[in-house]
Amino acid sequence: MAKLRVVVLISGSGSNLQALLDAQIAHLEIVAVISNEPKAFGLERAQQANIASAVLNHRNYADRASYDADLQQLIDQYAPDLVVLAGFMRILTATLVEHYRGRMLNIHPSLLPKFQGLHTHERALAARETEHGASVHFVTAELDGGPVIAQVRVPVLPNDDAETLGARVLAQEHRLYPTTVRWFAEKRLALGADGRAWLDGAPLLHPQILL
Incomplete structure (x- = not known):
């Protein structure tokens, strides 16, 4: 079986990138890591793993459309079968998203459709949620609105703040993302x-919950 070629987009530490590397998923090769932030630690992770990396700084562009046009061109140089957003802190244009329709995944730190966008942990606490978590979904033009594939749930503890809750969610993201990417690699x-998201030949009526 030919290996699935994956490009990972990051903006920060790249801990989910590291989780994918550590998972050693069969029939999958991360061929490039791209960041919009020149100092993102995830670039060092790529270097340590001997993976090609590139920086495309959004600050050098006047508008989102021109940035995304160059980003798409850069991604396509690596001929990916799948684009994985792993903490890539950019809202993507509909044109770019449509180009990778069905070939782009994102992980979001909430139980979607709750708390789309930023500051999810603070918002979950403010809403007095008893349960929080993370979701992996196909990327569509709607921000964090694509079909949800799988989720992991984390209880909200009485003494939680955004930092402690976020740390527990992130630890579970490192289980969730490799599992979902492995499903894609295994076709x-x-x-x-x-x-809708389809798994094993049937549409998902509800997200898969990892226990």
Whole structure:
């Protein structure tokens, strides 16, 4: 079986990138890591793993459309089968997202559709949620609104603050993302023509919950 070529986009530490590397998923090769932040620690992780890396600094662009046009061109140089957003802190244009329709995944630190966007841990605490977590979804033009594939749940403890809650969620992200990417590599996972996530030949009526 030919290896699935993956490009990972990051903005920060790259801990989910490291989780994917540590998982050693069969039939999968991370061929490049791209960051919009020149000092992102995830670039060092790529270097240590002998993976090609590149920086495309969004500050050098006047608008989102021109940045995304160059980002798409850069990604396509690596001929990916899958683009993985791993803490890439950019809102993508509909044009770029459509180009990778069914081939782009994102992980978001909430139980989607709750708390789309930023500051999810603070918002979960403010809402007095008893349960929080993370979701992996196919990327669509709607921010954090694509079909959810899988989730992991974390209880909110009485003494939690955003930092402690976020740390527990992140630890579970490191289980969730490799599992979901592995499904894609094994050709078990796809975005259907009906706009829903399909797993093992059937549409997902509800996200898969990792225990």
